[in-house]
Each structure stands twice: as structure tokens, then as C-alpha cells.
Amino acid sequence: MSSKIITVGLIQQTNTSNTDVNKQKLAANIADCARQGAELVVLQELHNSLYFCQTENVDLFELAETIPGPSTEFYGELAKKYKIVLVTSLFEKRTAGLYHNTAVVFEKDGSIAGKYRKMHIPDDPGFYEKFYFTPGDLGFSPIQTSVGKLGVLVCWDQWYPEAARLMTLAGAEILIYPTAIGWDPRDAEDEKTRQKDAWITIQRSHAVANGLSVVSVNRVGYEADSSGSSKGIQFWGSSFICGPQGEFLAQADNSNEQNLIVKVDISRSEDVRRIWPFLRDRRIENYDGLTKRFLND
Numbered sequence: 001m002s003s004k005i006i007t008v009g010l011i012q013q014t015n016t017s018n019t020d021v022n023k024q025k026l027a028a029n030i031a032d033c034a035r036q037g038a039e040l041v042v043l044q045e046l047h048n049s050l051y052f053c054q055t056e057n058v059d060l061f062e063l064a065e066t067i068p069g070p071s072t073e074f075y076g077e078l079a080k081k082y083k084i085v086l087v088t089s090l091f092e093k094r095t096a097g098l099y100h101n102t103a104v105v106f107e108k109d110g111s112i113a114g115k116y117r118k119m120h121i122p123d124d125p126g127f128y129e130k131f132y133f134t135p136g137d138l139g140f141s142p143i144q145t146s147v148g149k150l151g152v153l154v155c156w157d158q159w160y161p162e163a164a165r166l167m168t169l170a171g172a173e174i175l176i177y178p179t180a181i182g183w184d185p186r187d188a189e190d191e192k193t194r195q196k197d198a199w200i201t202i203q204r205s206h207a208v209a210n211g212l213s214v215v216s217v218n219r220v221g222y223e224a225d226s227s228g229s230s231k232g233i234q235f236w237g238s239s240f241i242c243g244p245q246g247e248f249l250a251q252a253d254n255s256n257e258q259n260l261i262v263k264v265d266i267s268r269s270e271d272v273r274r275i276w277p278f279l280r281d282r283r284i285e286n287y288d289g290l291t292k293r294f295l296n297d
Helices: 019-035 058-063 070-082 155-159 161-169 189-210 270-274
Strands: 004-010 040-042 085-095 098-108 112-117 141-146 148-152 173-178 213-218 222-223 233-236 240-242 248-250 260-263
Touching: 004 148, 004 213, 019 040, 019 070, 040 189, 070 085, 070 098, 070 148, 085 148, 085 173, 148 161, 148 248, 155 161, 155 173, 155 189, 155 213, 161 173, 173 189, 189 222, 189 240, 213 222, 248 260
Parallel strands: 004 040, 040 085, 148 173, 173 213
Antiparallel strands: 004 260, 085 098, 098 112, 141 148, 213 240, 222 233, 240 248
């Protein structure tokens, strides 16, 4: 079987409170990835700004934009200039009082290939996303691009095997997770290790269970809580790509800004699924319980 190899760029960076500065840094990093041969470039979650969901503040809805809007024009021009497929993560204003955490994918000609609205919305200390985001309503549908069918999900979605499976069943050729996750600086070092290891393990498991490569791009660096009610978040970076057996193809460290450039053979899924035919052996006639909240009520 012939190979289908794509070169993927992952941009792991720190952010400031200045959106324009962040976007110009991203533009420079996108250019760097393109110079190194990247055909597909993936950005971290909510990359235009600081991770504003650490606090509940109605003024922060001012960060939201329509789609299309200024940011889609900006990133569309970059995709066109460098002839890349670009995966972005934006705070979408759908209408007054209705907002989403939305991944927008651009084709090499700068057009919008598709978008995905984050489905699973957390509400935890430091991650008050339910205050800002309505759960997505576009389903789990891969986005067709010139480099393949992209199963784009967002951050908290990465903990749910159902989301990865549904993207797979809909024909995704690779799973992609823009992410913003980190530590509470007050946590003990062993707890920090457990959390990061769990985050990596669950995503590698999606690769194994579905026979697909996984791309996960995280923020890095410390961001303070603007309300002062917590100690902020130390984003742990560690962006990575793994193959369809969960094997690491590349991984960034947990403290530095990095652009990773990785060649991924997305056709290898065919070989892996021939020896591990998990999709063949699914007992779909017995899975009705998955649509229930809990079975023992």
C-alpha cells in the first residue's frame, strides 16, 4: 500500500494580554513551520489571548469574534500565503449571548474548510468555561482538507473516548486536539506528574483504540488569575504527536516555546487496523447503554 505522508507543524507558545502581539508571534511561528516544510500547522486552544476562563468576567466576552471575522481573515491570509492547511482555535460570537469555543480549519487557498464547536465544556476551578461557552452543535464530523480528513476536537474533548470514536467512525484520518491545560502551582510534584501522565495516556489510548495518529498542541508558561482568587495556571506544554499504536513520533518539553515539525504517515492506519481490527469486533448491538447518563438508577 502506498504511503500518504504529511508534514505537520505544532506551535507551542506562551501568550500575553496583548492579542495583537500574540497573533504576530503566531504569524512568525507559522512562517517558521512553513519554511521547514509543514503542510498542516496546528495551533493551541484559544491562542489569540490569555486563557481567560480562569475567572468569570462578563467584560471578557469582548474577546469573542464572529466567524467569519477579523481573525478568520488574518489566519486565512496566512494559510494562503504559506500554502498550508491551518487549524486555529477561536472564541466565537454567534450572536449576542451565544458564544462557542470553536476550531476553524483553513485550506491552502485561505478559504474556511470547516469548523468544529467544542462539545464537552468543563467547569472546574481555574477552568470556568461553562460561563463563556455553549456546547457545540455541529456534531463529530471530520473536516475534509487537501491533506486529509481531520478529526478536530478541542481540549476537554480529549478525555472522552466517545468523541474520538465518533470522529473515527465518520472517517477521520487523524485526530487533532488544540489544548490549554496545566497545573495549579500549589499542587504537589507527584500530583502534577499524575495529571500530565494521565493527559498523555488518554490521548495515546485514542490513537490505539482507533488506529489513528493523534496531534495534541498545548500552551506553555505561567498565566496569572486576573481575579486574584487563585494562584493561576502553569501550562505544562508537552505537545506531542503519536502514531496509530500510541508510539511517540515527537514531543515538546513542559517549559519552553517550541515548533515541532513531524512527518506523519496517515496511511499506516490501514496496516495497523489489519492486525488490530478493533472496529470489526465492536459489539454495537450491545452498546445502547452508552447513550444513558448512568445505568444503575
